[in-house]
Amino acid sequence: MTEPAPTGDAVTVIERALRDLDVEHTRRDRGEFLVTLPGTNRLQTQCWLLIREHTLFVQAFVCRQPDENHDGVYRFLLQRNARLYGVHYALDRIGDIHLIGRVPLHAVTAAELDRILGQVLEAADGDFNTLLELGFAASIRREYAWRSERGESLANLRAFEHLFT
Template sequence: MILRAEELAALESDIDAWLDDQLRTNPTVLTVDRGEPGQRRWYVRMTGEEKTVSTVWFTLGQRQLHCECHFMPAPEENEGRLYEYLLRRNRELTGLRFAIGVEDAVFLVAELPAHTVTETEIDRLLGSFYAYSERWFRPCMRIGYQTRFKN
């Protein structure tokens, strides 16, 4: 389903309002920035304990809301073991998945049909990015950078 221009504008406004509220009330949300003028893109920077900072990109199009977060850089070692670990974790994820992106970095990604985007869904996605990063960042870094974590 393709959203009409007025539907996209209304959804963009709803996302702006929800993210502004998160910035004011959610201590995990550090900043919310917008993409270039004319883009329907948001950058939500969050703080965590296991992963100090994560940025989730939300990009709204006529058909879908695409979301992604840089999870970790490309592994320096144990690539096969790390990728197997991530594939096995994908079975446990709800609504998100691990993927290999630019420069072989690991990302968490998600897509929602644009007509299904609500504040509840955005909240669920943002919370999932946070929870999955906190849960699996350290184990993945220990696999992909084993030599650095020996001490």
């Protein structure tokens, strides 16, 4: 049976891995890292890496609670959970959507951290427009109408053009 890595070892592994991965990050307290992952659909995703007694806790905010179509959003999240590696979608106490995961400290390696952060980025960035479309379609349509009336840029609404016809 493998013994859990001491907290100090995990801190060193994470620091070295984040540096080697060239990922923007800030170390808060000992064992607390805020990682900023660049995206395409979302400009960035911030992900906490928090070392606890026996695990590395991973948490990233994805989007606020949906305005509408809660059943559709939650169905999507549950189905998506079946295909995620190392993290899963969860709701906080007010209904906002997060990706969370736990990795045993003895399993924290540079390669595993790369896989976990890659999955966080792929899910948060890749699912973002789908979540917006499912849970905020009416707001997107209102924003489109408001911008159209005023001649404002519609550039960041292009992904949702199919909602406007």
